[in-house]
Amino acid sequence: MSNQPVQGLPLMPGSSFRDPTKTAFHRSQTLGYKNGFAFKQLPKVGIGGTRINVNQLSQAELDELSNKRPTLTYGEPKQAPPSDFIPAHVTFDKKVLKFDGYFQEDVPISTEEHFRIRKVGIYYYLEDDSMSVMEPIVENSGIPQGKLIKRQRLPKNDRGDYYHWKDLNRGINITIYGKTFRIVDCDAFTETFLQSQGIELNPPEKMIFDPYTELRKMPLRMYVTPSDFDQLKQFLAFDKKVLRFYAMWDDTESMFGENRRFIIHYYLADDTVEVREVHERNNGRDPFPVLIRRQRLPKKIVENKGTFPSCVLEISDQEVLEWFTAKDFAVGKSTTLLGRKFFIYDCDEFTRQFCQDKFGITDFQPVDIKKPPPEEIKQEIPPYNGYGFLEDSLQNCFSLIPQPPRKNIIKMLENDRKVLRYAAIMESPNPDDSKRRFVLSYCLATDMISIYEPPVRNSGIIGGKYLGRTRVPKPGSSTDNPIYYEPADLTIGAMVEVFGHRFIIVDADEHVLNYMEENLNSFPAAVVQSMRDHFAPRQAAKEAVKRLAESEPDALGTLSEQLQEHMQRHNYLPDSNMQAAFLEQDKDGSGLINKAEFFALCDRFKVPVDDPIFQKLINLCSHGENQIRYASFLRAFQG
Incomplete structure (x- = not known):
């Protein structure tokens, strides 16, 4: 930082003070270029842009002072033109001093050489006083060569001085970064430049050669007996x-x-x-x-x-x-x-x-190196543990992470919501179990069987779901080849063994017969015929009732109107559970029930069977001597 004298004080040591408000300390440019040529110019302002208070001479006065000569006898001489200012980086551009030298490197671990001489070239760049040290590359030397010291200003001592071209000469030693280099010679330009500057050069020295490198150059004495084998002939x-x-x-x-x-x-x-x-x-x-x-x-x-x-x-x-x-x-x-x-x-x-x-070899029989395949180890499937489906349990034996078994999607779509229902009784030595009634349902989409027990009041047995949907294997089937029950196995009188319990099929829905009629190829002829024989009496009774109902529609309609007026007159209202009770009493679904059972149901729902109009309705709905068509009887109540 520069000091700015306070106005009014003399410019003497100790009378100048630093201006704390000053922040710019740059120097004005004194070199310029015009039309590609460099020219000098005087500064117009001081350091940091301050005003120059001293008297400044004009350019003409400066030229006169610089060119003033003593007066000669014959008058004033002509003024010489001022010399042009040329910067150092322009004057010494691409001018380099080159010195040849070497340094000695110790080799402590080799028995063939104790030291090594390495040649170098020391370059001094005049434009910025920088130096570099380069080592020429020697083929197969095994040493990383090339640039030893990059271009820079090299320190001369510990006081901060740098090497100058005046310090360089032939036959001297210079130390750079702890390594001593011996300068032995220089090139012609360097010699001319130093002599022009008044430096007396030492005589050149001879370059010392590496003894191990010279030893390697000596040819080895080798005696090779010429061979009579012609390698060229072999190659051709x-x-x-x-x-x-x-x-x-x-x-x-x-x-x-x-x-x-x-x-x-x-x-x-x-x-x-x-x-x-x-x-x-x-x-x-x-x-x-x-x-x-x-x-x-x-x-x-x-x-x-x-x-x-x-x-x-x-x-x-x-x-x-x-x-x-x-x-x-x-x-x-x-x-x-x-x-x-x-x-x-x-x-x-x-x-x-x-x-x-x-060579006369004739035996070229190839050798079979293929090893026999290892004996296949039969996979033993553990016995079924009873949990889940058999296919799900088998997946634990096939992979570490079980995958769900594949399903027949086509079959599931074709038989969606198609269920075959059968009525069954349990075969058991216990007389209480023999009276129990079950509904066995077979799902055609998944081939699963479910069993339901209708609850019966005061029976002592809790009804409801007896068996959830599952695939039931036949007796004697194994886990390797399980055989499950199919619709062809479910016939009237057939025994179905479900996990240790035996059921006998005693009845079926009419949908079972219709399904068999539609898919005759999937069922044996004996099974279809047995189902037809089972439904034959029921079909005949329905047809007879239908014919009888068609023969007397007018009489039943007239009597139904009279019965409605009679029930309104006596304030008699039929029970809504009457139809369900009659349907439950009709076990075979023929539409006919016994007279004793009929009168018992009428007494249960308080139907006045002694009334003449009710007796006339009963006689009209009678079928034979001991049976009554309860459907016609209930239709008269509905009007």
């Missing part, structure tokens, strides 16, 4: 001719090992061997086809000492006593390639022909 004769052998690598002895198939290629052109893996679909292995790349494989190797570093050094020709050849591969024999034992079980047709012509 057997180019693109390859022997193919199919092999198996048995790795089952190791953990997670298995039998893996491979193809061994023997190239006749250069006696190299390649082993490729045969991948199968969904084998779970990565797609790396080559197990052993194409190379010459050693068959016998010199036994080296235990200290031989085989893990880091490759086997050379001096360690190999014998290489693999084409005669070492044969069908039905095993061969060891780089520690892996391969069994050759077959080869291709070209390989057979070549081995027969070359």
Whole structure:
């Protein structure tokens, strides 16, 4: 920060104070460009934009002062034009001083060299006084070379001074970041520049060479006996001719090992061997086809000492006593390639022909390597535990997460809400159970059976649902092959065993007979005929009642009107449960009931059977000597 003198005080040390309100401290630009040329300009304002209070000379006065010369005898000389101002970055652009040098690096862990000489080039950039150190790249040196120190201003000492071109010369040592470099020579431009600046250069020195690098350049004395084998002739004769052998690598002895198939290629052109893996679909292995790349494989190797570093050094020709050849591969024999034992079980047709012509081998019978399939273990299904459906319990044996069994959707849609109902009694030595009546329902959509027991008052037995919907297996069926009851098994008089309880079917709905008539192919002829015989008397009675009702419709209608007027006159109202009671008394559904049962029901509902008009109605509804058509009787009550 600059100090601004307070107005009125002399500009003397100790009389200047800092202006706290000043925030700008930038300096005015003194260099400009016009039409692509640089020109100088005087500042018009001071630092931070303040006003310059000193007397400023004009450009003409400044030119006169800069060009003023002493007066000569012959008058005033002509003024020389002012010299143009050229910045340093323009003057020294792309001008670099180059010095050749080296530094010595210790090698403490090598028995062949104790130190190493590394050549470098030191570059000094005049435009900004920066330096860089570059090391030329030497082929096969094994050392990361190139830029050692990037371009920057290099510190000279601990006081903050930097290296200047005046500090550089031939035959001196410079230390950069703790590393000492010896400068031995420089190029022609550097020498001319330093001499023009008045620097006396030291004589050049010779570059010191690395002793280990010079040792490596010496040719080794090798004596190779020329071979009488013509490799070119072998290549021209057997180019693109390859022997193919199919092999198996048995790795089952190791953990997670298995039998893996491979193809061994023997190239006749250069006696190299390649082993490729045969991948199968969904084998779970990565797609790396080559197990052993194409190379010459050693068959016998010199036994080296235990200290031989085989893990880091490759086997050379001096360690190999014998290489693999084409005669070492044969069908039905095993061969060891780089520690892996391969069994050759077959080869291709070209390989057979070549081995027969070359070695006289005729036995090429392929070996069957397929292992017999393991003995199939029969899945034993545990016995049924009695919980749920049998199909649901079996799903626990087929998968870890049970899935619901498949359903016949077509059958469920075709037989939706179709139910066959049967009346049944229980077969039991207990006399109380033999009087119980049940309704057995068979659902055609799911083949399930449900049993319902109508409640009977004062019977001592709670009625209601006896068996929920479930599939009932027949006696003697097993869990492996369950056989369930079907509609063909439910006939009049048939015995149905439901989980240890026996039921005898004594009756059925007319819908059962109609369903059998519509699906005759699904039922045996004997079952259909037995159901027809069971419903024959009931059909005959209904037809007779129908004919009788058609023959006397007028008389019954007239009597019904008289009966309605008679009941209104005597304030008699029929009971609404009368029809249900008559229907319940008609066990076979024929529409006829016994006279004794009829009069008992009339007495129960207080019907005045002694009244002459009721006696006339009873006589009109009589059928035979002991039966009455209760439907006609009830129709007269309804008007």
